[in-house]
Amino acid sequence: MSNRHVPVNLFGDNGMRANLPINLINVADTQEIPNSQEIFVYRDSGASIIIDILQKVDIEDPEAAAKFHLDAIAEDNDSMEHNSIIIQRPITNELSPILLDGGQVLQKAGSIHHLRTLFSLFRVKGKNHDVVVSFNIPIGTGQGRGRNGAVTVEQEQLIVSDFFKAVDSLRVVDYNLFAV
Template sequence: MSSSTRELFGGAITAVAPINLLDASDLRQVPDNQEVLLYPDSTVSIIVEVLERVDTADDDSAIRFHFDSLAHDNSATDSTVDAVAVIPNTRGDKTPPAITLSGRQTVAKFNKVEQDQVRVLMGLFRVDDKRVDLVVTFNVPRVSQDNGAVGDEEWNTVQNHFDTFVRSLCIVDFGLFV
């Protein structure tokens, strides 16, 4: 699957992503502080969200806060963090390093009895002087009641897409965060 640089928030942010991703705002209403991209052949989604910076002791606590907030918003019955890492920005621009998290959440979708197992890949860019946390979340259903689960091969592909996305993410215009 080929990729290209994708403009987000009117070009204020760019990142390399698969070219065939759908813009969810073409299908439904999306809040102004979010960009939502959908994989056309699966239930994988990408959300890029501009949030108020959380006051935490360190970056590990900050990304765990955002992961826990997502679990709460999803009414997850279980959530687990598998790994947290930092990817430095080696490009020389002013985009902060990416704090990344890999985790799992168990969620019941649309009032179904059986629960879905969702892998969550999250990247956090802390824009300290603007008091902003830019959060990138890849939601990847691994067990799904609506046949939307991602198999092992696609999971590996999505992990590579996430890695490329967060390593390439560039904040072009910090004026976005006013």
């Protein structure tokens, strides 16, 4: 584990665990969020990490299920357009996540914003749940990189590395988390 990452308990002390960047802000410390969601934001940009426990979608093909979830996120964001590609890389996580790299074009406060979403779907075997991890990276906010919450190229590279570290390290500690 690098010195930029620490093990973080998710969904209580014994639900799940993943290695996340140090110095993230846990949104649950400042506002109420659903029990089925963890949200973290980077201190130095508008980038965020959202981990959701969702009802399993009734789509057998894992890649199609991942695209379904990512399309739903884009729809929730009122995205003007969105796209995604499957990330092909060796998987070191026993949960065998499906990885996508997505892009969205959004209109906010009268300007066009570009959002990159690194996305992973974990199908929880034997349970009726999907776990979704998304790293949302504002690439452009109408004022250029590094302005108004948008990341610089260097920040983007670190966040991409953070995503793979989190996905590779994500573990279910207690499957009773999915009892319902």
